[in-house]
Amino acid sequence: MECVVFSIDGSFAASVSIMGSDPKVRAGAVDVVRHWQDLGYLIIYITGRPDMQKQRVVSWLGQHNFPQGIIFFSEGLVHDPLRQKTIFLRNLVQESHIKICAAYGSMKDISVYNVLGMTSSQIYIVGRPSKKYQNQCKFLSEGYAAHLAQLEFGHRSRAKKSNSRMILRKGSFGLSAQPDFLRKRNHLRRTMSVQQPDPPSCNHKPERAQSQPETGKDERHPHSIAWARSGGSKSEPSV
DSSP: OEEEEEEHHHHTBSSSOTTSSSOOBOTTHHHHHHHHHHTTOEEEEEEEEEGGGHHHHHHHHHHTTOOOEEEEEESSOOSOHHHHHHHHHHHHHHTTOOEEEEEEEOGGGHHHHHHTTOOGGGEEEOSSOOGGGTTTSEEOTTHHHHHHHHHHHHTTTOOOOOOHHHHHHTTTTOGGGOOHHHHHOGGGTTOBOSSSOOOOOOOOOOHHHHHSOOTTOOSOOOEEEEEOOBTTBOOOOOO
């Protein structure tokens, strides 16, 4: 399967932080994501933000009508979010056999994409061009609208790939609806539902016992969310 990666903060937010009340979206960003999705690519949204912010980030994406996709968060607060991004994407490529065809972000993300062996023609960076990185990426200095026109021209004769939406829509956001490549790999097994909490447990252990971590779950793995949109409605994750 082939995918396109978008760093949420680096690619989309025109303001400094998604933690604001309603950060503006860079003009044309949604259309570029939709263009790749319409070609059949799986959309991967990635952020170094901790998973405790998932509700706000997913709500923000839904509010601005971004297409469905898989969202990656760091698990808890980390000192090196770029390393977490690298680990997740490298595992995605090496263990799940996902091919990254293009990646978007800020200049901070260039090192992440370089580690994955991506060429300069596959890396798109939003912002003012820098001589330091001019040979490592393509700068979208004219904005997303001009970039979209170039993509549409370059892809005008490209055949549409298998529809990634079918993978994500099985059961909407349910845990059983995780894509196969998410279920098969240890580093992605802790996929969370963003629609509804897990059903009540039938285990009548005391609260203290239930709160204890289970064996093997103390490892810090990246979190990912299978995020799908259905009927244009916005879905928020469970707390």
